Amino acid sequence: MTDALVLIDPAASTVEAADLDAPQLPVTDLSAHRGDGIFETVLVRLDDADVTVVSRERHFARFGASASALGLPDPDPELWNRALEAVIAKVRAADPLNTEFGVRYACSRGSQNPDGSQSPRGWAFNVPVDGKITRARTQGISAVSLDRGYDAYLGSKAPWLLIGAKTLSYAVNQAAGRYAAEQGADEALFVSHDGVVLEGPTSNLIIRRGERLLTPNPEAGLLSGTTQRLVFDHAGELGLTAEYADFGLGDVIAADGAWYVSSMRTAVTLNQLDGNPIARDEELTSKLQRVIMAG
Structure with a gap:
C-alpha cells in the first residue's frame, strides 16, 4: 500500500505533501515527549467514483472538542478536510484497486518557542485495513x-x-x-x-x-x-x-x-x-x- 503523508500548518492554513519515510517531527515537539496533542482516524471506502469517509462530521466534531479540552486552536474544517482529501487522492492515484483504508490526522501543540509560545503543527497519513482487522x-x-x-x-x-x-x-x-x-x-x-x-x-x-x-x-x-x-x-x-x-x-x-x-x-x-x-x-x-x- 502506498504511503501518503501531508503536513498541516494551522497558523498559515497550508497543506503540504511530505515523505513518510523522511524525518518530519523535531524531538522538541510536545507530542513526541508529552503526548500533548489530539488525533482522529477515519475509515475511507471507495466504490467506483464514490468516496465514503465514514462519520466524517462526527470525527471532526470530536476533534474540535478535544482541541478545546486541551486548549489548542479551534481546527478549521476547510483546512483539515483539504488534508484528508489530499491523502485520499494520493492513495487512489497510486492504487485504484484499493477499496478500503484509514486516514489518521493529528494536531500537536508543537515545540516551545523562545518566547514561551507554541506553534501547533498537524499531519495526516493513510493506514491500512490489515489482516488483523479483517x-x-x-x-x-x-x-x-x-x-x-x-x-x-x-x-x-x-x-x-x-x-x-x-x-x-x-x-x-x-x-x-x-x-x-x-x-x-x-x-x-x-x-x-x-x-x-x-x-x-x-x-x-x-x-x-x-x-x-x-x-x-x-x-x-x-x-x-x-x-x-x-x-x-x-x-x-x-x-x-x-x-x-x-x-x-x-x-x-x-x-x-x-x-x-x-x-x-x-x-x-x-x-x-x-x-x-x-x-x-x-x-x-x-x-x-x-x-x-x-x-
Whole structure:
C-alpha cells in the first residue's frame, strides 16, 4: 500500500505533501515527549467514483472538542478536510484497486518557542485495513477485564484528566492491549474501580439485551464514540431501541450479543470475556457492519 503523508500548518492554513519515510517531527515537539496533542482516524471506502469517509462530521466534531479540552486552536474544517482529501487522492492515484483504508490526522501543540509560545503543527497519513482487522470482523474477539483505576463519573469532578478527549497520550491504552495479549486475549475491557463497564482501549462496547442496544454512558469515564453513535442513529432501522446505561461485567456475559465498535474494525463480535462465552448474533453483526460502512 502506498504511503501518503501531508503536513498541516494551522497558523498559515497550508497543506503540504511530505515523505513518510523522511524525518518530519523535531524531538522538541510536545507530542513526541508529552503526548500533548489530539488525533482522529477515519475509515475511507471507495466504490467506483464514490468516496465514503465514514462519520466524517462526527470525527471532526470530536476533534474540535478535544482541541478545546486541551486548549489548542479551534481546527478549521476547510483546512483539515483539504488534508484528508489530499491523502485520499494520493492513495487512489497510486492504487485504484484499493477499496478500503484509514486516514489518521493529528494536531500537536508543537515545540516551545523562545518566547514561551507554541506553534501547533498537524499531519495526516493513510493506514491500512490489515489482516488483523479483517479477521476480527469475521471471527470476533476475546477480552479480559481490567480495572481502569478510577471510579465512574470521575471526569465530571476532574475535567483536567481529559477523560473525554482523544489525545495522543495512548501509553495506558497500548499497555492494556499488551497485557491482554499476555493473558491470551485479543483485547482489554476497561472497568471503573467501582465496577461500571467502560470501553476497550481503542473501541466502544455495545451489548444487546432483547430488543435494546446498550452502551456505557460517556460521562461515566470514556471516550464518546463516533461509530457507536452512528450505530445508535440507525438502531430504529434494525428494529431496536438504543440507550446509554451503567452495567457490569455480568451484564456483558449474559447479553444476547456484544460488539466492540470502532472506525477501522467497524463492529466485531465479543465472543468471550474473562473466559466466559457470550452469545453471538451473526445476523446483527452483518447488519451493523453494513450500517457503519455505509457511513
